[in-house]
Structures are given as structure tokens and as C-alpha cells.
Amino acid sequence: IADQQLAVKNKIRLIIGTDEENDWSDMPYYFQTEGVPDIGFSPDGEFIVENAEAGIANFMVSFSDTTQGQDNATLIKFDAGVAGNVVPGLAVATITGIDETIVTEKLDYFLKQNADVGLKATVQMLSNTLEIKMVGKQAHGSTPDVGLNAGTYLANFLTQFDFTGEAAAFLQILGRTAHLDYFGKKMGLAFNQAEMGPLVVNYGLQKFVSGGDGYFSINIRYPIGITEKQMLAIIQRSVKALHSSVTVKKDELLPHLTPKNDAVIATLLASYETVMGQPTVLHYSTGASYGRLIKRGAAFGTRFAWQTTTAHQANEKYDLENYPKAMAILVESIYRLGNIK
16 A cells, blocks of 8 residues: 555554453553554454454352362362363373273273264373373364363263262363353353354363362353353352352453444455455454454454364464465455545
């Protein structure tokens, strides 16, 4: 646009954020010093116009193990997850008090029952303990159904053994209530809004230490119509079997919606159709982009809908074959937005 000296009425900014996967500490500082753009978009997804983005709330359920005896099946350790907004791809549990042969037989049966999803697991004796590893599939927390939560699968497997106290409650909540509960129905969180769709839940961090502290995180993507306070009360009721406290991470992102009749949304839709010769669609995203920080903002580009996403997965990558077309769409969009009110 600059090289061709194309005339635009509006000031155009290229803002490069550096903290989107963490605490979003950069944009508030930038906006404080430079002001908030009136309109804009973030090229952080597909070439569908994501005019609505879910609110994001993070809860931590924390507890201490003080009730488990040592004369029966004992959960020594349980560990899964790398981040609250990532589906755990690996989970490891260390147990005692159960014969290795029994565990191996039951695990083989469990894997056969779940053969269609590609779950994997191993058992090995380490000193006087058994270590069980469950391998699922890591995925973005906004699409937990795309991944295989190794932690909830492992907890689900372990619920058939006679653990007691906090260990039993921890495994029951993760292995029964949280397992495959992508839309929060079993946790009591199910909520759907007409324009934005259903609430989505990911259980990303999971930890238990015998005689020590434990926790699990609940990452929730939610539409307009339900509040953080309401969700907190529901979670507290649902986990009461575990003698825990539920805290909220104070970095909540509220739901965002730019109406579909806004000129910004119409412009992005028209820009795609001009370059590609076919229309694209509006979409409600359960992810989070910097586009939500602009009142008349959206997420738009740069992966095409027919390409497989690898976001937050192993070997995350970008297909360079789509680069020329993607840049053409972005340039068209920026030029048009540079001339609207």
C-alpha cells in the first residue's frame, strides 16, 4: 500500500504483540501510551471472519492429601499437563498396593476398549512402585475434543481400583466428571448462547502427591450470558467431594462480539471474496486473539479453512504455499479498512 502510494483516509498501524500466549501484559501498556485503534483485526486463525470470541476464565482446584491410608491401593503421584490452555498429551501415575499383573491385564483391556481413539499406555515396575504412562494427543485448549486428554483417561482407568480419601476423590472427579466433558455438562457448566455457541472446558494441569499438595486447572471458554462468579459457584459444588479450595486466576478475558452488520466485518468478508472469488463465513471462536481488544475488531487469517490446524500441537507449523494468497487478502483488507468510517 505504501510502495504503490495508495490513498487511505485512516492511519494504519502494524502492532506486533509479544505476550499473547501468556498474560497479555503488552497490549494494555501499548494502548495506554499510543491509544486504542478504532477498528482492526488480528491475523491469528483461519480465513473466516471471527467476529465473536469466547470469554476465557481459568480456575484452579487446590487441595492437600491428608486422608489416604497406606494399607491398600495408594496413589503416590499423578502428573499431567504443560499449561492450562493445552490438552495434556502425556500423564504419569505412580501407585503401590496393586499387583503388576492385575494392572497390566486391566490396562490391556482398557486400551482395547479405547482402540478407536489411538490411546497408548505402558506399565513398568520402579523399585517398589508401579509407574503407568498414558499417551494421548496434545491440542489447543479451545478445542479439547480434537485432542486426547491423557490425564483424564489415566484417571478414568484408575477409578476401578480401591483408592481412598483425597486420592479417590481426585481420580473420580478427573476420571468421571471431567473425562470427555468438553462442554461442561457433567461439571454442571453446560451453557449455550444463540450467536456464540456452547461453553467449552479443558482440564489442562493435573497434579497429585501423596501426603502433599495437589491441584487441577479448569480452562473455560464461554459465551455472553454467564459470568465468572456463576461458574465459580458451580465448580465449588461439583468438586465438594474433594476437600479443596477453588481460586480464579485474575486475567479473565470477557466475551467479545462485533455485530455482523458492522462495516469492519462486511469489509473483511468482501476482501476475501474479491481475492478468492468465493465467499467465506462468520465464525465464533473459542480461542483468543488480540482482535478482541479492539471494540470493532475481529480475528481474520491467515490459515485457509481446508488446511489442518497444528496450533499448540507437536511440530506446529505454517504452510508456506498459502503465503501469496494470504498476503493478497491481508493487503486488500488493510486497504479497504483504511478508507472506511
